[in-house]
Amino acid sequence: METKEIKSISKAAIRRMPLYLNLVKQQIAMGEKTLSSTFIAEKLNTEAIQVRKDLAATGVVGQPRLGFCAEELAAAIERLLGWDNLQEAFLIGAGNLGAALIGYEQFIENGLNIVAAFDNDPVKIGTEIRGVKVLSIDRLENLIGRMHIKLAILTVPVEVAQHTAERLVSAGIEAIWNFTPTKIIVPDEVIVERTDLAAGYAQISSRLAAKAHRKVAANG
Amino acid sequence: METKEIKSISKAAIRRMPLYLNLVKQQIAMGEKTLSSTFIAEKLNTEAIQVRKDLAATGVVGQPRLGFCAEELAAAIERLLGWDNLQEAFLIGAGNLGAALIGYEQFIENGLNIVAAFDNDPVKIGTEIRGVKVLSIDRLENLIGRMHIKLAILTVPVEVAQHTAERLVSAGIEAIWNFTPTKIIVPDEVIVERTDLAAGYAQISSRLAAKAHRKVAANG
């Protein structure tokens, strides 16, 4: 398996990788051995040049006329994303959103395993959500250390987001996936990714609103 | 209320608007009348120049020495995002994620109201999730037309995402919020926003993996 030097990768390219991976796996399942950037671009409604540029970052070398080896590509993307190893995570805040993430089967395919949930609500503590125990938030620091947990999924109410983030950092967490609608401030070495449902909805609603405003303007 | 011409807005700026709005509302609740770009930047761990550039898009004019009028800013951002009007939406696919979105209280503040859910599972049809009825997918087209629904939240399994999107488009939907890990292909005039949990996780896991790979390399 010949690979060239790994190139630097843009954040946008990383976000597209799961789309490529799904498609590659789909082709493998259909018995295809190779797939070209042209094919991928057509399926994902994008441009072949972007696909080639993105895939260059995986280090996989394609073959003129044939495209890329599907198996090799799948393995390279999974390695690039770290989806070839299981990642254990704690979920902090066992509310609606937290419970949904625990039940989100897709994560297993991505190598993400939520091993415990934490909450401060005595009613929730001691219960289980789809086999995942809800523990007291008091035990957070101790268990992060003992279980060598690197990733925390933050689904607490926004008011306690910053404070909880600071607890996680003191306990030695390496990465925080922040689902709260605020920006948490942590040291640079801590990896933070914010998945903000409000930000996603803002894209949609602003465009719908712009359309509506234009219509009102046109009708006087 | 003096406003200047509305400027064009980047997607990234739109995504930041909810953060600004939350902060502004918080300041209003604390009795503050104005807030400056410097203050906002400090609170959100970003640069004042970016805040000013973003806020310029709302059309609100600030005052040197004082900053921006909080009330005016809140109203302008809500109008820009379309959060000043209630948006009714259908949710398609009443699985785990779908149920969580129905229960996500935050949406009400954003003016988003999920009025019905649709599924093809006879066990689910006829039940309610937090007061939202689960209806048969067979009634989708009819009800979109009758209730003048503009927005559909797509939480179906990935295999049926494209087909379901096409049904929504034929029924006259204007916007689709796509939570499936695939790109749906629809006519240009249909507004699509993809919120992909896998893409968000890819950011985190790739950085954790890069860190781990570096460590292995360093230890020989």
Place this chain on the structure above:
DNA sequence: TAGATTGTTAATCGATTAACAATC
């Protein structure tokens, strides 16, 4: 061989950041 596809280098585009005059 002819032609589809890769991968590199250059050009373009868009967003962020810097500099600074205008303002209260």
Place this chain on the structure above:
DNA sequence: TAGATTGTTAATCGATTAACAATC
């Protein structure tokens, strides 16, 4: 007035897209 802050214009940065030689 002095000084903090705004808002504009220009410079920089990063990502996307285009052009094209190399390859099988």
